[in-house]
Amino acid sequence: EAGVTQSPTHLIKTRGQQATLRCSPISGHTSVYWYQQALGLGLQFLLWYDEGEERNRGNFPPRFSGRQFPNYSSELNVNALELEDSALYLCASSLWGGHSYEQYFGPGTRLTVT
């Protein structure tokens, strides 16, 4: 079974530009989560999408946004990039409903803002 896939692997942008990151969940998973892992800050929750809807959002400014497509893949957009946006962006997917929601991570997209 294929895992979560993310593209691109690396992305280099200039301050003020926009970045678009993509994620495909494990087949059968309807929920997609985005996390940011910045140096020294640990894993921080960004966004959760399920069935095409944004279900929850972390403590990040509105320039971080995203969407989920009918095939459950997802896109994270970061507008007006700032130097501190440089981080590893991780996408995870899970089944939803019921007692638990084990989240499985993709390999990540390393975003560098210069």
Place this chain on the structure above:
Amino acid sequence: QKEVEQNSGPLSVPEGAIASLNCTYSDRGSQSFFWYRQYSGKSPELIMSIYSNGDKEDGRFTAQLNKASQYVSLLIRDSQPSDSATYLCAVGYNAGGTSYGKLTFGQGTILTVHP
């Protein structure tokens, strides 16, 4: 107070020993608890999940949960050099509210298993 705290590392154990990793959490409403392993330069890999008080064993790994003490731990028996990684404790909340759906992670404990 941090929401999820892990014992400060790094933790170094000899090959074959038991490695003990600890985690405490502040939100009593937390309902799901996970341990992830993250090798340097890689993404986190789910190794254990636990939802009820007590122990859960999977191979060399045992997760222990005590909701009254707001404490979750991971024991790795017969530690191998390949277990050397950062171990992340994550806590989830299944009901509504601002914590709904997301996982809150600890800062991680670096484990080194030396031959």
